Amino acid sequence: MTFPSFGAGEVLTATDMNAVGLWKVASGSLSSTSTNFVGCFTTDYDNYLIVLDKVDVSSAADIYIRFLNGSTPDIGANYFWAYVGYTISAGGVNSNAGTGQTIGFTGITSSVGAEILSSATMTCYSPKLVQRTFISSSALSYPTQFAVRNGMTHNNSSTSYDGIQFLTSSAATMSGGVTIYGYRK
Amino acid sequence: MNDKPQITTHYADGRESETRDMTEEEIALLPTTLSDYEAPVANS
Numbered sequence: 001m002t003f004p005s006f007g008a009g010e011v012l013t014a015t016d017m018n019a020v021g022l023w024k025v026a027s028g029s030l031s032s033t034s035t036n037f038v039g040c041f042t043t044d045y046d047n048y049l050i051v052l053d054k055v056d057v058s059s060a061a062d063i064y065i066r067f068l069n070g071s072t073p074d075i076g077a078n079y080f081w082a083y084v085g086y087t088i089s090a091g092g093v094n095s096n097a098g099t100g101q102t103i104g105f106t107g108i109t110s111s112v113g114a115e116i117l118s119s120a121t122m123t124c125y126s127p128k129l130v131q132r133t134f135i136s137s138s139a140l141s142y143p144t145q146f147a148v149r150n151g152m153t154h155n156n157s158s159t160s161y162d163g164i165q166f167l168t169s170s171a172a173t174m175s176g177g178v179t180i181y182g183y184r185k
Numbered sequence: 186m187n188d189k190p191q192i193t194t195h196y197a198d199g200r201e202s203e204t205r206d207m208t209e210e211e212i213a214l215l216p217t218t219l220s221d222y223e224a225p226v227a228n229s
Contacts, residue, residue: 025197026195026197027195028193028195028202029193029195031193031204032190032191032192032193032204033190033191033192033207033215034190034191034192034193034207034211034215035192035193035194035195036192036193036194036195037195037197038194038195038196038197039196039197039198040197042197062216064216071194075214102214103216163197167215167216168215168216169215169216169217170190170212170215170217173190173191
């Protein structure tokens with residue numbers, strides 16, 4: 001069998017399927033002021049790819065994350081984040097950082113309106129394991145001009161999480177799509 | 186019209202998604218600041 005291109009009617013063997021590196025575990029729309037993805041992190045995987053696309057907000061706002069135990073967000077002051085950002089006109093490196101946050105920053109400051117939407121990819125390391133959880137992320141958006149932010153969020157608690165929450169400010173609602181994949185161990 | 190912030194939950198186990206009003210406690214914990222792009226900092 002010529003992996004990864006399969007012909008019609010070919011039998012997929014365990015060897016073929018075990019070679020698949022990325023499995024979709026959850027997906028759904030970003031909506032409301034806060035959106036939970038419950039049960040997306042399991043012991044089947046250690047690390048995850050999270051893709052956000054066509055993201056929009058109803059008013060200028062950042063998008064943040066919290067980790068979930070069941071449907072309950074971890075609101076402890078154990079999130080640390082930092083990013084570097086570029087805009088096409090500024091042409092320089094901007095940086096910002098926060099410590100002791102109750103929320104983690106995804107790097108998206110979204111444009112308002114559907115003209116230019118935001119996208120981001122996030123790699124989430126070991127959320128289900130009883131150890132610290134990291135996210136590295138890259139987000140493209142258009143707050144007032146084309147921009148990119150590359151950054152990280154570190155959850156300093158050795159806690160096993162099974163979900164993730166996206167949220168924004170109380171004055172805004174979100175739209176867009178989220179797809180979560182697990183990396184085969 | 187209900188203008189309370191809401192929370193939507195998607196379940197990975199296939200249960201139907203649901204949306205509800207946020208509680209006052211949940212609203213109080215929402216972020217309020219906007220992380221703007223700062224002026225470029227020159228390398229030294």
